[in-house]
Amino acid sequence: MMDTVAVITGGTGGIGKVTARELAKKGFRVVLVARSADKVAQAAREIAAAAPGAQVETVLCDMSSQKQIRAAAEELKRRHERLHVLVNNAGGIWMKRELTEDGLERTFAVDHLGYFLLTNLLLPQLRKGAPSRVVNVASEASKIGRIDFDDLQGEKHYNGGRAYAQAKLANILFSSELSRRLEGSGVTSNALHPGAVASGFGLNESGFLRFAMTLARPFLIGEEKGARTSIYLASSPEVDCVTGGYFVRNRPRLPPRNGRDPEVARRLWEVSAALCGLA
Numbered sequence: 001m002m003d004t005v006a007v008i009t010g011g012t013g014g015i016g017k018v019t020a021r022e023l024a025k026k027g028f029r030v031v032l033v034a035r036s037a038d039k040v041a042q043a044a045r046e047i048a049a050a051a052p053g054a055q056v057e058t059v060l061c062d063m064s065s066q067k068q069i070r071a072a073a074e075e076l077k078r079r080h081e082r083l084h085v086l087v088n089n090a091g092g093i094w095m096k097r098e099l100t101e102d103g104l105e106r107t108f109a110v111d112h113l114g115y116f117l118l119t120n121l122l123l124p125q126l127r128k129g130a131p132s133r134v135v136n137v138a139s140e141a142s143k144i145g146r147i148d149f150d151d152l153q154g155e156k157h158y159n160g161g162r163a164y165a166q167a168k169l170a171n172i173l174f175s176s177e178l179s180r181r182l183e184g185s186g187v188t189s190n191a192l193h194p195g196a197v198a199s200g201f202g203l204n205e206s207g208f209l210r211f212a213m214t215l216a217r218p219f220l221i222g223e224e225k226g227a228r229t230s231i232y233l234a235s236s237p238e239v240d241c242v243t244g245g246y247f248v249r250n251r252p253r254l255p256p257r258n259g260r261d262p263e264v265a266r267r268l269w270e271v272s273a274a275l276c277g278l279a
C-alpha cells in the first residue's frame with residue numbers, strides 16, 4: 001500500500017487529521033496539504049506516532065490562494081506520478097465578508113473553488129492512479145443552500161450562513177458533475193456529510209457563531225465519528241466502483257433537491273473554471 005497515495009486537504013485538525021491518520025494506519029502514504037507549517041508538522045508527527053512505519057508527507061498551501069494551490073499541485077506532481085485518493089476537506093465559515101488575495105469571497109473561494117481547482121489540476125495524476133477516488137466533504141447545510149448565479153460571491157448581499165450553505169451545495173454539485181465528466185476513467189467522485197462534529201469548525205469566529213458552537217459541543221459527535229464517512233469513501237472496497245453519490249454515515253443518501261440538477265452543476269462548473277482561469 002505504500003505506493004498508494006492519499007492527499008488530504010486540511011489535515012491539521014478536525015476530521016481531516018483523523019481521516020489522514022486512519023488512512024495512514026491502513027497503509028496509505030498520506031500527504032497533508034495545509035497552510036500552517038507548525039500545525040502540519042505537528043499533525044504529521046502525531047500521525048506517524050499513531051501509525052508506526054507510515055509515510056507522512058506535507059505540502060504547504062493556503063487554499064484561499066489560487067497561486068498557492070497551483071504551486072501545491074506542481075509539488076504533488078513532482079513527487080508523485082500517480083495519486084489514488086484526494087480528500088477535499090479544508091473548509092470553514094466566515095460570518096463577515098472577506099476577500100482573498102485573488103479578490104474572491106473567502107467562503108466561496110476556500111470551500112468550493114479550493115476543491116474545484118486542486119482536483120482539476122491533479123486529474124492527470126488521479127487518472128494515472130486509477131482506480132482512484134475523489135472524496136468531497138460537503139454538509140447537510142447544503143439543504144438550505146442555493147446557487148445564486150447573480151450574486152455568487154455575496155457582493156449584493158452577504159450572509160455567512162448563506163455563503164456556507166451555497167458553498168457546501170456547490171461541493172455536491174461539483175462532485176456529481178466531476179463523476180459525469182470522469183465516466184469510464186476509473187476515477188470516482190463522491191460527496192459526504194460528516195455529521196455535526198465538535199471540531200475546530202466555527203471556532204475561528206469571535207461572535208455568536210463561536211458562542212453557539214461552544215454551547216452546542218456536548219451535543220455534537222466527536223471528530224473520530226465525524227471522519228468515518230470520509231475514511232469509508234476513501235478506502236472501503238464496498239465503494240470501489242461507486243461514483244456520483246452523496247453519503248451520510250457510510251450510507252448513500254439522496255442529495256438535497258438543489259443539489260440534483262445537472263444543468264446547475266454544469267453551469268457552476270463553467271463559472272468556476274472561468275474564476276480559476278481554467279480552459
Ligand SMILES: NC(=O)c1ccc[n+]([C@@H]2O[C@H](COP(=O)([O-])OP(=O)(O)OC[C@H]3O[C@@H](n4cnc5c(N)ncnc54)[C@H](OP(=O)(O)O)[C@@H]3O)[C@@H](O)[C@H]2O)c1
Nearest residue numbers: 010012013014015062063064090091139196197199200201
Ligand atoms: N464540523 C462540522 O460540524 C461539519 C459539518 C459539516 C461539514 N463539515 C465540513 O468538514 C470539513 C472539515 O471541517 P472540520 O469540522 O474538521 O473543521 P476544523 O476542525 O475547523 O478543520 C478545518 C481544516 O481546514 C483547514 N483550513 C481552513 N481554511 C484553510 C485554508 N484557507 N487553507 C488551508 N487549510 C484550511 C484548517 O486548517 P488550519 O488548522 O490551518 O485552520 C483545518 O485543518 C469542512 O469542509 C467543513 O465544512 C464540518
